[in-house]
């Protein structure tokens with residue numbers, strides 16, 4: 001029997017999705033990339049369009065779609081705060097109705113399905129580092145709730161479809177990931193700092209800059225997702241995928257300045273509401289069950305990301321929201 005599969009990647013034109021599509025196409029699978037281009041552009045997958053085993057479908061996951069596939073990676077959802085707060089109701093619909101629609105495909109086709117969940121399900125955590133057993137501390141009525149609670153509801157749906165309909169599900173909780181093809185105006189700290197440094201603009205630090213984050217390079221994350229899809233059927237997650245090395249925002253700014261050779265000044269602005277002060281994955285489960293851990297150090301990943309930022313035309317990227 002062929003090991004090659006028909007694979008649907010929702011949100012496949014995005015930052016992580018486009019790299020995932022690339023990896024799966026290279027492995028020889030038949031890949032359908034479904035996206036409404038809310039936070040991405042066709043150029044992310046333009047190089048795949050001529051491949052006979054790649055297909056691009058413009059579609060919104062909040063609407064049903066009928067496709068025949070063996071595996072589904074569900075990534076469709078705006079991921080950066082500026083993007084998901086642009087239309088919070090739509091964000092919640094994308095997470096919840098999108099999950100229902102793709103789980104429906106999985107049920108009909110008996111396909112295996114992976115949900116790209118997030119460390120945001122832990123909210124502003126009071127446990128460090130966060131293991132998967134930690135249930136989180138999310139403000140259900142705050143500005144981040146459309147994303148955090150939407151992703152929590154999607155996890156619930158995945159587990160209920162698994163229990164009720166015996167769908168073969170996988171849930172990965174993705175922590176901060178960066179790399180080439182991240183949207184330069186997504187408002188995330190890595191893209192902000194690199195863009196500001198390269199343009200010689202002041203580097204904006206929210207708060208004192210001593211809040212910490214962990215940063216995982218794109219290729220390591222996509223490798224973790226593919227491993228999770230291939231994991232034994234008794235390991236369905238949720239599993240944390242991220243880099244446990246913590247860096248303060250100030251340290252990150254210093255590294256970006258050094259690697260870009262920029263003379264930008266650091267400026268401080270007030271912290272946004274519900275911004276977590278610390279976020280660090282406990283990746284014991286991923287190490288044990290998937291033999292996975294991030295391999296690319298921050299300095300190396302940042303250098304590759306900066307190299308990519310130098311090659312792009314910022315005018316090509318429409319800041320999709322007024323909040324970037």
Ligand SMILES: NC(=O)c1ccc[n+]([C@@H]2O[C@H](COP(=O)([O-])OP(=O)(O)OC[C@H]3O[C@@H](n4cnc5c(N)ncnc54)[C@H](O)[C@@H]3O)[C@@H](O)[C@H]2O)c1
Nearest residue numbers: 011014015016036037038039040060061075076077079177
């Ligand atoms: N990058 C990270 O650090 C990170 C962290 C945690 C979780 N995640 C999750 O990983 C997934 C991919 O994130 P990313 O960083 O590549 O973000 P991204 O914004 O680049 O990708 C999301 C993609 O989904 C598409 N999309 C959004 N709404 C849609 C809809 N209604 N119908 C169809 N397509 C839609 C967007 O156009 C985009 O191409 C998301 O689900 C996100 O929540 C990412």
